[in-house]
Structure formats: structure tokens, C-alpha cells
Amino acid sequence: MSEERSLNFIEDIVEADLAAGKYKSIVTRFPPEPNGYLHMGHATSICLNFGLTKDYPGYTNLRFDDTNPVTEETEYVDSIKEDIRWLGFEWKHELYASDYFEELYQFAIKLIQKGLAYVDDSSSEEIAKLKGTPTEPGTNSPFRHRRVEENLDLFTRMRKGEFADGTHTLRAKIDMAHPNMLMRDPLIYRIKHAHHHRTGDAWCIYPMYDFAHGQSDSIEHITHSICTLEFVPHRELYDWFIEQLEIFPSHQYEFARRNLSYTVMSKRKLLQLVNDQYVNGWDDPRMPTISGMRRRGFTPASIRKFCDTIGIAKRENVVDFSLLEFCLREDLNLTALRAMAVLDPVRLVITNYEEGKVEELTTENGPDAAYGTRTVPFNRELWIEREDFMEEPAKKWFRLAPGAMVRLKSAYIIRCDHFIKNEAGTVEEIQCTYFPESRSGQDSSGLSVKGTIHWVSIPQAIQAEVRLYDRLFKVENPSSEEGDFKDYINPDSLQVITAFLEPSLADATIEKRFQFLRKGYFCLDKDATTGKLVFNRTVTLKDAWAKNTKQGA
RNA sequence: UGGGUUAUGGUGUAACGGUAGCACUACAGAUUUUGAUUCUGUCAGUCUAGGUUCGAAACCUGGUAACCCAACCA
Numbered sequence: 001m002s003e004e005r006s007l008n009f010i011e012d013i014v015e016a017d018l019a020a021g022k023y024k025s026i027v028t029r030f031p032p033e034p035n036g037y038l039h040m041g042h043a044t045s046i047c048l049n050f051g052l053t054k055d056y057p058g059y060t061n062l063r064f065d066d067t068n069p070v071t072e073e074t075e076y077v078d079s080i081k082e083d084i085r086w087l088g089f090e091w092k093h094e095l096y097a098s099d100y101f102e103e104l105y106q107f108a109i110k111l112i113q114k115g116l117a118y119v120d121d122s123s124s125e126e127i128a129k130l131k132g133t134p135t136e137p138g139t140n141s142p143f144r145h146r147r148v149e150e151n152l153d154l155f156t157r158m159r160k161g162e163f164a165d166g167t168h169t170l171r172a173k174i175d176m177a178h179p180n181m182l183m184r185d186p187l188i189y190r191i192k193h194a195h196h197h198r199t200g201d202a203w204c205i206y207p208m209y210d211f212a213h214g215q216s217d218s219i220e221h222i223t224h225s226i227c228t229l230e231f232v233p234h235r236e237l238y239d240w241f242i243e244q245l246e247i248f249p250s251h252q253y254e255f256a257r258r259n260l261s262y263t264v265m266s267k268r269k270l271l272q273l274v275n276d277q278y279v280n281g282w283d284d285p286r287m288p289t290i291s292g293m294r295r296r297g298f299t300p301a302s303i304r305k306f307c308d309t310i311g312i313a314k315r316e317n318v319v320d321f322s323l324l325e326f327c328l329r330e331d332l333n334l335t336a337l338r339a340m341a342v343l344d345p346v347r348l349v350i351t352n353y354e355e356g357k358v359e360e361l362t363t364e365n366g367p368d369a370a371y372g373t374r375t376v377p378f379n380r381e382l383w384i385e386r387e388d389f390m391e392e393p394a395k396k397w398f399r400l401a402p403g404a405m406v407r408l409k410s411a412y413i414i415r416c417d418h419f420i421k422n423e424a425g426t427v428e429e430i431q432c433t434y435f436p437e438s439r440s441g442q443d444s445s446g447l448s449v450k451g452t453i454h455w456v457s458i459p460q461a462i463q464a465e466v467r468l469y470d471r472l473f474k475v476e477n478p479s480s481e482e483g484d485f486k487d488y489i490n491p492d493s494l495q496v497i498t499a500f501l502e503p504s505l506a507d508a509t510i511e512k513r514f515q516f517l518r519k520g521y522f523c524l525d526k527d528a529t530t531g532k533l534v535f536n537r538t539v540t541l542k543d544a545w546a547k548n549t550k551q552g553a
Numbered sequence: 554u555g556g557g558u559u560a561u562g563g564u565g566u567a568a569c570g571g572u573a574g575c576a577c578u579a580c581a582g583a584u585u586u587u588g589a590u591u592c593u594g595u596c597a598g599u600c601u602a603g604g605u606u607c608g609a610a611a612c613c614u615g616g617u618a619a620c621c622c623a624a625c626c627a
Contacts (some may be wrong), residue, residue, distance in 0.1 A: 006567050006575090033627050052595080068626060124625055133623050135555045169625060179556040181622055190625035209627050232558060233622050256620090267627095309576065311566045312561095316620060320564045323577045333590060367590075398588065407586055440586065452586045518587045545588045547579095 010048065010253055014056055014224060021192075026058035026223045030084070030091070031213065033065045034076035034197070036267040038083045040288040040303075044258045049226060052091040061220055062091035066098050067212045069196035077197070083290040088300045097212045098198045100219055100405035102208045105159065107215055107245050108170060108189060112151045116244055117152040117188065118144055120171050127169070130176070131184055137177035138184045144173065157380040161204045165191050172211075174240065182237050184212055204231040214238040217250035225250050228257045229314065258310055259318045262471040263288045264478055264485055277487055279472075285536050286472045286493050296469065297513060297523035297538030303408055317464075318477055327540050332513055332521045337366055340376065340409065340454040341516040342499040343466060345383035348455070350414060352433045353380040358457070361440065363410035376502050378411050382455040383500045385518075389430055391419065394549070398451030400430065406451040409517060413438035413447050454517040461500040464533035467525065468495040501533070508533065515541075 007015065007497055017023055028049040030040065053060045062084065066072045084091070097104075110413045111117035112157035120127065120143045132138030146154075158168055163351040169197045170189035178184050188211035207215075214237075217225045225238075235252045242249055264273075265288060268470065273279050273287070282289050306327040310319050340363075360375035384400070393401035400406050414432040422428045438445035470493045478485040503514075508514065508524045516522050528534040 001582075008566085012569090031627090035627085065627065126624070127625080131623055133555085136623095137555090138623090166625065181556080184623085187625055192625080206614070206625090208625075213627080226556075229558065230621055231627090233556080236557095254558085258565090261564080313566070315559050316567065320577065326577060329589090396588090409586065411586095413586095443586090449586085450594075451588075515587085515589085518589070521587095539604085541589050543585075543588070548588085 001131075004425060006374075009314070010224070010226060010255065010312055011052070011055070013253060014052060017223070018056065023223050024057070026056055027221055028052050028058070028224050028226060029061040029063045029217065029220065029222050031065045031216075031227075032080050033068070033070040033071075034073060034080060035068070036076060036271065037282045038080055038290045039265060039267075039270060040263075040290070040293070041257050041261055041265045042083075043087060043290060043303050044307050044310075044312075045226070045228075046084055047304055048255070048312055050091075051308075052224070053135065058223070060089075060338035061093045061095055061189055061222070063095040063097065063216060063220070065209070065213060066096050066196070066198065067206050067209065068191060069194040069206065074197045079291065083294075085302055086294060086301060087290065095216075095220065096198055097207075097216050099201055100212070100216055101199060101207075103219060104212060104215055105205075107241075107247075108155065108207075108211070109152070110245060111172065111188075112155060112170075114244065115148060115172055115173070117151065117172050118146050119151050119158070120137060120144075120169050121167065121184075122169075124166060127187070131181065132176070134181060137396055140176050141185065142169070144185070146160045155189075158189070158205050159203075161193070163191055165193055167191065170205075172237075172241075180233055180236055182210070182233050183240070186237060192450060200244050210234060210237050211241065214241055214250065214252070215245070215247070217252075218245075218247040221248050222250045225252045227252060227254055229254045229447070254314070255312045256314050256316060258307075259316075259477070260288060260324065261318050261321045261322070261476040262473050262478075263475070265329070266479075269479070269485060272486065273472075278486065280516065285467070286469055295526065296536055297332075297521060299331050299335070299513070302328040305331065308447060321471065325539050329521070329542070332538070334367060336513040336515040336521055337371065338364060338517055339502055339505050340456055340516050341464075341466075341499050341505065341519065341522075342383040342385055342454070342456045342461075343468075343497060343499045343516075343519060344386045345456075345500050346386040346389065346427055347429045347458070348382045348384045348414075349429060349431050350380050350382070350434045351417070353432050355380055358459075361410050363440075375502055376410065376504070377457045377460040379457050379459060381458040382408070383458055383461060384453060384455050386427070387394075388453045389416070389419070389427060391427065396548075398449075399453060400451075405447065405449045406453050407438070407440075407449050409452050409454050410440045411430060411455070412436070412440070413443075413449055454519075456500045456502050458500075460503045461504050462503055462533065464499055464501050464505070464535055466497050466499045466522070466535045466537065468497065468537045469493060470495075494506075499535075505533070508535075511540060513538070 025444045030049045050060045130139045169187045171185045174183045283291035358379045362373050365371040389400040407413045412434040414434045418431040420429040435445045473488050474490045475488045478488040510524045514522050521538040522535045525534040525536045
């Protein structure tokens with residue numbers, strides 16, 4: 001109540017309805033079709049629908065819109081439920097449009113009896129031809145004036161299975177000259193002799209979307225039926241059916257689907273990426289699917305925060321990917337365990353450190369003291385990041401360079417004395433001296449350095465496969481570019497490397513989130529086995545220096 | 554003279570006839586044993602032309618632009 005946060009237009013409507021006493025509590029629903037995996041676009045709808053009944057009295061149903069048996073499968077039902085729960089929401093009732101098939105059938109009978117529906121024997125081509133175009137009115141079907149009794153008989157026989165697929169349809173009788181194409185005698189039932197994932201072979205006629213969705217809403221007494229903008233023209237039909245059927249008046253409200261830059265967000269396109277093997281399945285960490293993002297290491301809280309931040313409105317939009325990254329980092333920064341890993345190693349030798357000696361040094365586990373500490377082994381030879389050394393240091397370079405000093409995180413201050421190159425001119429080894437009095441936590445050296453770098457002790461280091469991801473597409477809006485969206489796929493969206501990790505990372509589990517110090521946030525991938533660690537880079541840290549050098553170049 | 558929807562910084566979103574605000578991005582600086590985090594600051598906006606009004610991003614009129622609608626998909 002004390003929130004100053006401004007309301008979106010749907011919350012405005014809900015508040016007005018509640019204030020006017022139109023409803024004492026509200027009912028919303030999330031209505032996926034079980035024919036694919038949920039993606040970031042669905043997350044917006046989930047957060048909206050479930051969020052509304054968290055903020056206002058009422059509840060939200062999960063209703064599968066399963067009126068097309070040829071594309072729908074139980075496998076999808078399960079993944080959808082898992083994704084919603086993972087996002088942190090729980091539905092009141094788990095329902096299916098197919099639960100209402102008998103009721104829907106009776107609704108159709110009622111329409112026929114009122115003279116508002118008829119059986120059409122036209123082929124799909126004939127129906128399309130008579131439909132007209134947006135600028136030309138349609139023409140009445142020759143079957144439009146069948147008598148009620150004949151329609152009833154035919155429709156009953158359609159249900160009994162007397163006719164083949166495509167031979168008959170049931171259409172609402174509205175107006176073939178209507179400016180809204182959807183009002184030109186829309187099809188409401190079609191024959192499909194197909195096995196349904198829930199009703200099996202009980203039916204061979206199935207209602208169309210427009211004769212299932214709104215009626216299901218009404219049956220469930222949904223007060224606010226929220227969908228995306230492309231359904232705006234359907235609202236007229238939605239209201240027409242409810243009025244003619246004289247059933248509970250649910251209302252439909254539409255918002256603009258959210259688009260994310262550098263990716264695509266339609267089931268059809270995502271399916272192509274999977275089928276054509278541009279990615280490795282629906283849960284590939286580069287996919288904007290909920291399952292892909294979960295595998296990548298996104299947290300539910302970060303996705304909810306993102307949905308909340310981008311808001312709900314009616315205009316076309318492409319949200320910056322960087323905002324999603326911001327929400328992710330914001331959450332991960334607070335929750336990820338800290339660890340050290342070297343992704344691109346170069347050998348560093350501390351020439352004045354006793355050979356064979358190993359010290360266990362204390363370092364922090366997390367962003368604050370509550371996470372406690374652990375120890376990491378330290379010895380004479382370490383891996384450090386190749387990019388942390390510069391033979392000829394740039395301006396404002398804080399890291400290692402000939403003669404320069406840095407602190408090794410949670411360890412000692414070192415000074416670079418020499419470096420060794422191979423024939424190819426690549427630095428192979430960096431030699432340093434350390435200052436024993438500069439030990440972390442008990443530094444009496446009086447030295448101060450600008451830079452601190454991470455490291456991993458070579459003898460104890462463990463290896464892991466690390467998968468580095470970049471954006472899937474090279475352009476902000478692949479769908480609006482010339483040609484095929486697949487032409488704009490980023491060929492370097494996945495880079496697989498072998499990294500050296502501190503030994504504690506051997507205990508990583510799939511739920512844990514890590515910040516590899518100075519490198520980014522990582523999590524264990526499901527491909528990891530007892531013998532082989534595999535990490536995904538969820539997102540990099542912000543890197544002011546990298547930005548700096550990029551600009552200078 | 555088909556119908557519908559939408560136009561606010563680079564991006565997303567507020568302002569409900571009364572000071573155009575917030576967040577991201579970008580940039581500059583402070584702190585920092587992560588060039589992270591944190592903190593401070595800067596740049597930057599009402600599609601257009603008229604009108605109503607003391608006062609318009611908002612209301613009216615005319616343009617312009619983008620998106621949606623001609624699946625037995627949802």
C-alpha cells in the first residue's frame with residue numbers, strides 16, 4: 001500500500017474494478033498451449049498474471065489451451081509446469097480446455113438452436129475464397145441458410161465420426177461483410193480424427209481457439225483475461241460469444257509482448273534453431289527459453305525483477321539485453337559464492353618462495369561476512385590470467401608488468417622481475433619476488449598497490465571445461481532484418497575452453513552459483529560428471545578496463 | 554475513405570489538464586585486497602501541423618510512421 005511504484009494499465013483496471021465493487025476478488029489465468037517450451041515472453045505473462053493475484057485478492061489458474069490434438073503433448077505439459085514453479089509461482093487449479101469439451105459442445109448446440117451457427121460443407125479453399133479480404137467483403141456460404149434441425153443433425157453426426165476430416169465445419173453465423181475479418185462467420189468446430197493427449201479418442205471434433213478460450217475463461221469465472229496485442233481483433237468475437245451464450249462475462253485485456261534485443265522470441269523461430277541444430281536443444285544455455293536460461297544460471301528472482309522493471313504497456317518494444325544482465329548481476333552479486341579460476345592461464349613463479357612449501361590462505365566465500373571463509377592452497381608456482389600481464393604496460397595499467405607490483409588476492413604482494421617468451425613470442429612464464437610481510441590480513445610491508453589479481457596454485461589446481469556464451473545474434477532485432485533471421489546468428493556464441501580452478505570447486509553442485517573472481521558468474525552444467533567438471537558462464541562481470549581498451553583501440 | 558492498435562531521451566516505463574520523473578545504457582569522478590560491488594555527478598525525450606485552455610505529453614482536428622487482421626493454429 002505504501003508503495004510509490006506506479007501502476008501499469010492493467011493494474012489500473014483491476015484497481016478500478018475492485019474500487020467500483022465490480023468484483024470482490026479477481027481471477028486470472030495463464031493459458032499456454034502444450035506444444036512447446038516456455039520462453040522469456042511467457043515469463044512476462046506469468047509474472048503479470050500470477051503477480052496480479054499476489055498484489056490483489058484472488059487467484060490464478062493454470063489452464064492448458066489444448067484444443068489442437070495434432071501438435072500437443074504431455075511432455076510439454078510437464079516442462080511448462082516445472083518452469084512456472086521454478087519461476088516461483090503456484091497456480092490455484094490445474095485445468096485444461098479439454099476438461100470442457102462436453103460443455104463446449106453444448107454451447108455449440110445452443111448456438112445452432114438460436115440460429116447462430118451452421119454446418120458448412122465447403123472445403124477450406126472455398127471458405128477462404130468466400131472470406132473476402134481486409135478491403136473486400138466476403139460472400140455468404142451456400143450452406144449458410146440450413147435449417148436448425150438439419151444443422152443439429154449434421155453436427156451430431158460430425159461428433160459421431162460419420163464424416164472425414166475437412167469435409168464439414170461448424171461456423172458461427174455473424175456477418176460476411178464485417179470489417180473485422182474474424183466476424184465473417186468464423187469456424188468454431190472442425191473435424192480431426194486425431195488422438196488427444198488427455199481425451200484420447202473420445203472426440204473427433206475439436207473447438208477452435210475462439211470457441212474455447214473465452215468460454216473456458218467464462219466457465220472458470222476469470223475476471224481479467226490477459227493476452228497479447230495480436231488478439232485485439234478477437235475481443236469482438238470473444239464478447240459476441242459470451243453475449244449470445246449468456247454466460248459469465250469474462251473480459252479480455254491486451255498488452256504488447258516484450259521483445260529482447262539480440263534474440264528471437266517466437267516458438268516457430270526457436271523451433272528452427274533447435275531443428276536446424278544452431279543450438280543444442282530447447283535448453284541450450286543460449287536460448288531465451290526458461291529451461292535454457294535456468295541451465296545458463298539465471299535465477300528466478302532476476303527474471304522476476306526484469307519482468308517487473310520492463311513493465312506492461314501497449315506499444316511495440318525491444319528491451320535492451322543489458323537490462324536483463326543488470327537484473328541478473330544484481331541478484332548474483334548478492335548471492336553467488338566467490339571462488340578463483342583462471343580461464344586463460346600463464347605460469348607465474350615466485351622465485352624467492354620456498355620450493356615445495358604449501359600455505360593454506362584464508363579467503364572470503366561470499367559478498368559479506370555471513371558467508372564465512374575457506375582456505376586456498378598457495379605455493380611457488382601459480383596460474384594467473386594471461387591478460388593480467390602486459391609486457392609494455394598501457395596507461396593506467398594496474399596489473400602485472402616488468403617491474404610492477406600487484407597483490408595476489410588473499411595472498412602476498414609480488415613484483416615482476418622477469419618474463420620468458422617462447423620462439424613464437426608468447427609469454428610462457430613470469431618470474432616474480434614476493435614480500436613475506438605483505439601477507440593478506442597481516443600486512444606490515446607498508447607497500448600499497450593499485451591492482452589485485454586472482455590466481456590458482458598449480459599443483460592443486462583442478463581442470464574444468466568452461467563454456468563461454470555470447471549473444472546468439474549479431475544484430476539487435478534479427479526478425480526485422482532483411483532476409484532470413486538465421487543469417488544473423490552469431491557464429492561465436494559458444495566458446496569452449498579448459499580452465500584451472502581452485503580445488504574447492506570440485507564440490508560444486510548444480511544449484512550453486514559462483515562468481516569466479518574478476519571473471520563473471522558461473523554455474524555447473526548438467527553435462528558435468530563425477531570425472532569431469534563442466535561450467536557455464538552465466539554472465540561476465542562489468543569490466544570498465546575492457547571497455548576502456550576497446551575504446552582506445 | 555477496409556478495420557484495429559500504438560507513438561515520451563539510445564532502451565524500457567511513469568506523469569490520469571498544473572515543475573516531464575524512474576531504471577538501464579553511455580560518460581566523468583570517489584571508495585575498493587574483484588578495474589566487480591557501493592557512492593556522487595553528467596549527457597539525453599513528449600512523431601508532426603493546427604486548435605481548445607490561464608495552462609496540453611495528456612483533450613479536439615488533420616497529417617505521418619510502425620504493428621496486427623484474409624490458418625479447419627493458438
